[in-house]
Amino acid sequence: MSRRSPAVLVLPATLWLVVSWAWPLLLVLSMSFRTMDQVTFELSGFTLGHFRQVLTDPFYLDSLLRSVRIAAIVTLLSGLLGYPVALHIAQTTSQRARTAYTMILLIPIMISLVVTAFAWILILGPSGFINRTLSFLGLTSEPVQFLNSEAGVIAVLVYSFGPYMIINICTAIDKIDPAVIRAAQLHGAGPWRVFRSIILPLSFPGILSGGLIVFSLSAAAFVTPYVIGGNRVKVIPLQIYNAAVTTFDWPMAATLSILLLVISLALTALVGRYTERRFAAWLRGA
Amino acid sequence: MTSSPVLSLRDATKAFGGATVLKSIDLDIQQGEFVSLLGPSGCGKTTTLNIIAGFTSPDSGDVIINGQRVNDVPPHQRDLGMVFQGHALFPHMTCFDNVAFGLRMRKLAPEVIRERVLQALDLVRLADFSQRYPRELSGGQQQRVGLARALAINPRVLLLDEPLSNLDAKLRRAMQSELRSIHTKLRTTMVYVTHDQEEALTLSDRIALMRDGRIEQIDTPEGIYCRPQTRFVADFIGSSSFLRGIVAEVTGQGMRVRVGDAGSVLVAYDASLAVGREVLLGVRADRIRPVVPGPDTLRGRVSDRIFAGASTHLRVDLGQGDEIVAHLAEPPPAELVADAPVSIAVAPHDWIVLP
Numbered sequence: 001m002s003r004r005s006p007a008v009l010v011l012p013a014t015l016w017l018v019v020s021w022a023w024p025l026l027l028v029l030s031m032s033f034r035t036m037d038q039v040t041f042e043l044s045g046f047t048l049g050h051f052r053q054v055l056t057d058p059f060y061l062d063s064l065l066r067s068v069r070i071a072a073i074v075t076l077l078s079g080l081l082g083y084p085v086a087l088h089i090a091q092t093t094s095q096r097a098r099t100a101y102t103m104i105l106l107i108p109i110m111i112s113l114v115v116t117a118f119a120w121i122l123i124l125g126p127s128g129f130i131n132r133t134l135s136f137l138g139l140t141s142e143p144v145q146f147l148n149s150e151a152g153v154i155a156v157l158v159y160s161f162g163p164y165m166i167i168n169i170c171t172a173i174d175k176i177d178p179a180v181i182r183a184a185q186l187h188g189a190g191p192w193r194v195f196r197s198i199i200l201p202l203s204f205p206g207i208l209s210g211g212l213i214v215f216s217l218s219a220a221a222f223v224t225p226y227v228i229g230g231n232r233v234k235v236i237p238l239q240i241y242n243a244a245v246t247t248f249d250w251p252m253a254a255t256l257s258i259l260l261l262v263i264s265l266a267l268t269a270l271v272g273r274y275t276e277r278r279f280a281a282w283l284r285g286a
Numbered sequence: 287m288t289s290s291p292v293l294s295l296r297d298a299t300k301a302f303g304g305a306t307v308l309k310s311i312d313l314d315i316q317q318g319e320f321v322s323l324l325g326p327s328g329c330g331k332t333t334t335l336n337i338i339a340g341f342t343s344p345d346s347g348d349v350i351i352n353g354q355r356v357n358d359v360p361p362h363q364r365d366l367g368m369v370f371q372g373h374a375l376f377p378h379m380t381c382f383d384n385v386a387f388g389l390r391m392r393k394l395a396p397e398v399i400r401e402r403v404l405q406a407l408d409l410v411r412l413a414d415f416s417q418r419y420p421r422e423l424s425g426g427q428q429q430r431v432g433l434a435r436a437l438a439i440n441p442r443v444l445l446l447d448e449p450l451s452n453l454d455a456k457l458r459r460a461m462q463s464e465l466r467s468i469h470t471k472l473r474t475t476m477v478y479v480t481h482d483q484e485e486a487l488t489l490s491d492r493i494a495l496m497r498d499g500r501i502e503q504i505d506t507p508e509g510i511y512c513r514p515q516t517r518f519v520a521d522f523i524g525s526s527s528f529l530r531g532i533v534a535e536v537t538g539q540g541m542r543v544r545v546g547d548a549g550s551v552l553v554a555y556d557a558s559l560a561v562g563r564e565v566l567l568g569v570r571a572d573r574i575r576p577v578v579p580g581p582d583t584l585r586g587r588v589s590d591r592i593f594a595g596a597s598t599h600l601r602v603d604l605g606q607g608d609e610i611v612a613h614l615a616e617p618p619p620a621e622l623v624a625d626a627p628v629s630i631a632v633a634p635h636d637w638i639v640l641p
Contacts, residue, residue, distance in 0.1 A: 179374035183432075185361040186339055186368045187439060188391030193362075197387075201378050279378070 031254035041248070050255035060239065060256070067236040068263065070150060071219035074157040078165040078214045079207055081158065086169035086206075087199070105163040113160060117227035120156045121147060124228070148230040156224050161217045165210035172206025173199060205279060208271050216264045236260050290353055292317045292475050293338065293443050298347035300333055307333050309499040310347070315443070318473040322486035325496035326522070331479045334496070335445055338477065340364050351442060362391070367436030368445040372452060373428040375420040381407065381431045382416040388439035406438035407431075409468060426457045433465075437474065446478045450485065462488055483523050487511065495519050513638075517566060520638050525571040527610040533563045540634050543567060548584040548604040549629075553637040568638035574612035576600065576622060579629040586610070588626045591618075602628055 032050055034043040054060040089101045108116065123129045124146035131143040146152040176199065184198045222237035231238065236256055244253035291314040300308040308330045315321050323331035336342040337349060340361035349356050356364055367388070375384050385406050389399040407413045410430035420428055429449055436444055450458045466489055469476060480486050486493045487507045494504040495518075503510060503519045514520035517528065531543040534550055543565060544550045551567070559565060577583055589609070590601040597613040600622065604610060612630065622628055 177372065177374060179370045179372060180376060182339075182341060182361070183368065183370060183374040183435075184376070184387065185341075186364070186366055186445075187388035187435065188362050189387075190360070190362050193391060198376060 028254045028257055031251050032258050034251055036249070036251050038248070041250075043251075050251050051259075053252075054255055054259060063234045063236050063239045064259065066150070066234065067219050067260070070154055070157070070225075070233075070235060071215045073154050074161065074218040075165075075211045075215045077154070077158045078162040079169075079211060082162050082165040082210070083169055083207070086166045086173060086203075089166070090170050090173035105166055108160050108163050113221075113223040114227065116160055117156060117224050120152075120159070120228060124152050124155070147228060148232045150229075150233050153225050153229045153233050153235075156228050157218050157221055160221075160224060161214045164213045164217070165207075168210030168213065169203055169206040172203040176202050205275065208275060212268055212271055215267060219264060220260060289317060291315055291350075292319075292352060293477070294348075294350040295334070295337070296348040296350065298334070298337055298344040298349065300330075300337065300342065300344050307499050308337070308344070311499075311501060313494060313501065313504070315475060315477065318475055320469050320476045320478065320489060320491045322478045322480055322490040322493045323496055324480055324483060324486040324493050324522075325502075327481060329496040330499040331481075331496050332447060335447055335477065335479050338443070339366060339368060339445055365439075365442050366445055367439055367441030367443075368447065369429070369432045369436050369449040371448045373420070373425075373432045375428055375431055375435070377420055380417050380419055381412065381423070381434075384420065384431055385416075385435045385438045387435065392439065402438050403434075406434040409437065409471075410434045410464070425453055426461060429453065429461065430464075433468070437468070437472070441474070443475045443477060446476060448479055448481070451480070451482070458485075465489060487523070495522060497522075514568070515640075517568065517640055520568040520640070525611065525613065526568045526638070527571065527574075529567045529569075529604070529608050529610065531565055531567050533559050533561050533565060535561060542582070543637075543639070545584060545604065546606045546608060548586055548606075548608065550582060551584060551632060551637060552582045552634045553639050554635050556639055559639065559641065563641070566640040568640060569610070569632050569636060571599075571611050571613040572597075572615070573636040574610065574614075574630050574632055576612070576614070576618050577629050577631040580631075583629040583631045584610070585627065585629050588622050588624055588628050591623055600628070602630060 031043065033046050033048070035045045035047050035049070036043050054064065089098065092098050092101065121128070125131070126143035126145075126147075128146075130146065131140070134140040134144065146155070180202075181194055181198055184194045189197060220237055221235070222241060225233050225235045225238050226241070229235075229238075236259070240253045240256045240260075243249045243256065293313075293315040295311050295313040298308055298311040299306070307328075311330070311334060313321075313334075323334055325331050333342060337344050340349075340356070340359065343357060351364060351366075375381075376387065379387070382403055385403045386399050389402055394402075404413060404416070407416055410433055412427060412430055412434065415423065415427065415431075420431065423431065429452075432449070450461050453461060462485060468474075469489075478486070478489060487510075490507055492504060492506055493510050495502045495510060497518055503515050505513070510519060511523055514523065520526050521528070529545050531545045531551075534542045534544045536542075536555065537552070540552050540555045541559065542550050543553055545567065553567070579585060584602075584604055586602040586604040588600060589603040590599075592599040592601075594613075597615050598617050600612045600614060600618060602610045602612065610630065
């Protein structure tokens with residue numbers, strides 16, 4: 001085999017990526033700077049108008065902020081709720097129990113988001129499980145409006161994407177050398193100090209990578225806000241859909257898509273920089 | 287040693303899933319002593335260390351530190367230090383913070399911590415590396431930081447779990463002498479787990495040789511080497527050959543033991559062995575000399591001659607399945623090659639006589 005063979009082997013995948021990913025992305029990027037004739041759908045000229053509109057028009061600006069807010073809250077909740085779960089799984093020694101936990105974690109990932117969302121309607125609805133429990137306990141006199149609300153969307157997103165957080169944290173905890181924990185114990189650290197000084201900081205890279213995934217997925221989520229939020233919780237992906245399908249304003253859809261992409265990329269770069277600066281020394285050669 | 291021991295195990299027993307790994311271990315370690323737990327893998331030495339540390343609790347028996355039963359005291363309250371096989375440094379902390387860890391857990395004043403950390407790093411000659419992270423150090427340096435971390439808290443007992451086994455041979459020897467000088471300087475009580483007999487012999491005040499969950503013999507290095515009490519000990523330490531013999535007579539100089547048709551040898555007198563008693567004779571490979579045939583020598587044939595650098599190994603067949611291996615510092619006469627007849631002699635006190 002020649003030295004060129006690895007390059008030859010990745011060629012099909014590269015071509016496929018160029019055709020299916022790079023080319024459409026370039027199209028979307030160029031479209032965001034064009035003006036479209038509403039009648040003939042013809043693209044022309046070069047304008048920054050769409051970007052200006054998104055960043056000044058409260059209609060779009062609100063969606064942008066709402067998307068970022070929802071993604072941030074979902075990330076935070078996934079971390080807070082997921083960490084103890086990840087810790088418990090990582091400390092489970094029984095192989096059987098671990099397999100069971102993994103299956104449970106994979107269920108939300110494997111089931112279609114549409115199915116998940118509709119199942120949650122039954123839970124969150126006016127006569128759903130939660131509202132019936134609340135009224136049975138006498139805590140509420142009339143049903144709480146979970147559907148068509150940000151809270152409902154956040155709850156379902158945490159359910160759908162939380163497992164990514166748990167899996168990432170769990171992997172990070174698993175990688176901690178048990179002898180390091182024993183060393184901390186023997187040199188005077190009680191259970192809380194072991195967690196605080198050893199386990200938590202050493203699993204931080206897992207929290208960051210899990211957070212990045214959950215944030216990006218939540219910011220880009222369409223099905224959940226669409227089904228649970230009923231087109232009332234206006235997030236960016238919903239606005240993209242509306243612009244492209246309802247008002248046929250393709251340049252606006254393209255602009256919103258690019259902005260969403262930029263937010264995710266910027267966050268990834270930021271986390272990358274932070275990780276590099278903070279953990280470089282002890283991760284070197286890991 | 288009349289003072290009460292700083293660390294004791296009383297009748298400690300431990301089983302894992304039906305397999306008993308420790309069978310009634312009794313051990314007393316005095317203040318300032320360096321005791322090695324030596325033995326092949328699976329002999330229970332690491333379990334013993336884990337029981338002392340508190341990572342494992344014994345099924346029965348007691349762990350006593352400074353006269354206090356500590357069975358129910360968790361590891362972080364036992365006031366021990368430990369050096370681990372794979373350094374086990376905190377990867378996200380600098381050397382300084384690693385060494386300071388135990389002191390901070392003890393809530394000492396920052397300036398006291400600073401002083402003791404630098405002192406400990408100075409002791410292992412790494413004072414200039416205090417701001418480095420463990421990954422930026424070599425294996426030997428990492429292990430020295432691990433040692434400094436354990437010593438900084440001035441532990442009642444320092445436990446060492448095969449701390450040098452991941453280092454290469456040359457570095458290992460350098461670390462051995464460093465460890466020795468630190469022990470001489472600080473007189474910290476140390477319990478050292480190893481499977482390396484040479485390491486145990488050079489470092490220890492006493493060696494507890496373990497086998498199948500029991501302490502086979504606990505003695506000074508000289509005692510273990512020169513006066514092994516069982517065949518296992520004689521076999522494990524050094525390179526020994528064993529022969530079956532029968533006590534033939536008691537003479538003025540000692541006892542004469544017959545070894546089959548190969549001849550007879552003179553051994554030191556042992557009142558517990560009567561004439562006619564069958565015994566096991568052991569001899570270290572470096573205590574055997576080829577000699578001219580004569581009384582109290584063994585006759586045999588050379589079955590192999592191997593050049594091994596510092597010494598020449600001579601394998602001698604004594605007939606009836608008995609074989610003896612001699613390591614000779616002086617190259618033996620050239621005619622001693624395979625199949626040549628040879629006589630060998632061993633000084634009476636060099637014979638290990640086991641009932």
